[in-house]
Amino acid sequence: xxxxxxxxxxxxxxxxxxxxxxxxxxxxxxxxxxxxxxxxxxxxxxxxxxxxxxxxxxxxxxxxxxxxxxxxxxxxxxxxxxxxxxxxxxxxxxxxxxxxxxxxxxxxxxxxxxxxxxxxxxxxxxxxxx
Amino acid sequence: xxxxxxxxxxxxxxxxxxxxxxxxxxxxxxxxxxxxxxxxxxxxxxxxxxxxxxxxxxxxxxxxxxxxxxxxxxxxxxxxxxxxxxxxxxxxxxxxxxxxxxxxxxxxxxxxxxxxxxxxxxxxxxxx
Numbered sequence: 001x002x003x004x005x006x007x008x009x010x011x012x013x014x015x016x017x018x019x020x021x022x023x024x025x026x027x028x029x030x031x032x033x034x035x036x037x038x039x040x041x042x043x044x045x046x047x048x049x050x051x052x053x054x055x056x057x058x059x060x061x062x063x064x065x066x067x068x069x070x071x072x073x074x075x076x077x078x079x080x081x082x083x084x085x086x087x088x089x090x091x092x093x094x095x096x097x098x099x100x101x102x103x104x105x106x107x108x109x110x111x112x113x114x115x116x117x118x119x120x121x122x123x124x125x126x127x128x129x130x
Numbered sequence: 131x132x133x134x135x136x137x138x139x140x141x142x143x144x145x146x147x148x149x150x151x152x153x154x155x156x157x158x159x160x161x162x163x164x165x166x167x168x169x170x171x172x173x174x175x176x177x178x179x180x181x182x183x184x185x186x187x188x189x190x191x192x193x194x195x196x197x198x199x200x201x202x203x204x205x206x207x208x209x210x211x212x213x214x215x216x217x218x219x220x221x222x223x224x225x226x227x228x229x230x231x232x233x234x235x236x237x238x239x240x241x242x243x244x245x246x247x248x249x250x251x252x253x254x255x256x257x258x
Contacts, residue, residue, distance in 0.1 A: 038147060089243045092236075093235045
């Protein structure tokens with residue numbers, strides 16, 4: 001299996017994923033047309049795919065085999081995974097508040113918290129960020 | 131990656147993005163079942179991409195063993211629960227934006243993340 005890592009692809013992809021996610025949620029809440037929301041979603045998803053390739057060398061992982069998931073032996077790491085999950089969950093109230101307050105910057109912060117929580121949790125569990 | 135496999139990344143991504151668009155435009159209108167359909171398309175698109183790139187499973191191996199059937203039912207049930215929880219979380223988000231109520235605001239993220247974790251555990255063996 002080829003493993004080609006690229007920090008630029010990883011970080012650039014994550015940035016596109018966050019910008020696209022912010023635009024997709026903002027546009028959905030503001031009544032954008034479906035094609036416009038689709039473009040924002042496509043930007044976010046493409047960013048994720050390239051970030052994934054930058055981190056792992058492949059766009060998509062193989063499907064699961066039905067085995068038990070990796071759970072880190074270290075208690076600190078397990079707490080870290082829980083904190084990462086909480087970070088993802090708390091991104092929602094922050095994002096909702098951002099939409100109520102009409103702040104696209106705060107919505108971007110919420111999207112960053114969601115993607116950041118996901119990437120750090122995934123890294124703690126598997127050793128790769130995506 | 132050869133051309134055929136690359137094409138599955140594009141095809142799967144188009145289906146998946148269409149699904150997420152359905153999620154977005156309907157979540158803020160409170161249309162739960164369209165959001166459910168959107169997440170179902172997300173799962174279909176993602177799975178098509180995974181199988182298209184890494185190889186499709188032989189249908190016989192799923193049908194011919196009771197383990198295979200049990201796995202299939204577990205996966206199907208898990209994915210259904212996952213899609214429903216994620217969809218409900220996004221509809222709660224839409225409601226919270228309109229009403230600014232605290233309960234749906236807090237529950238939305240919990241529902242989406244729980245749905246994601248269940249789905250990812252079932253589909254990819256990993257929690258995240």
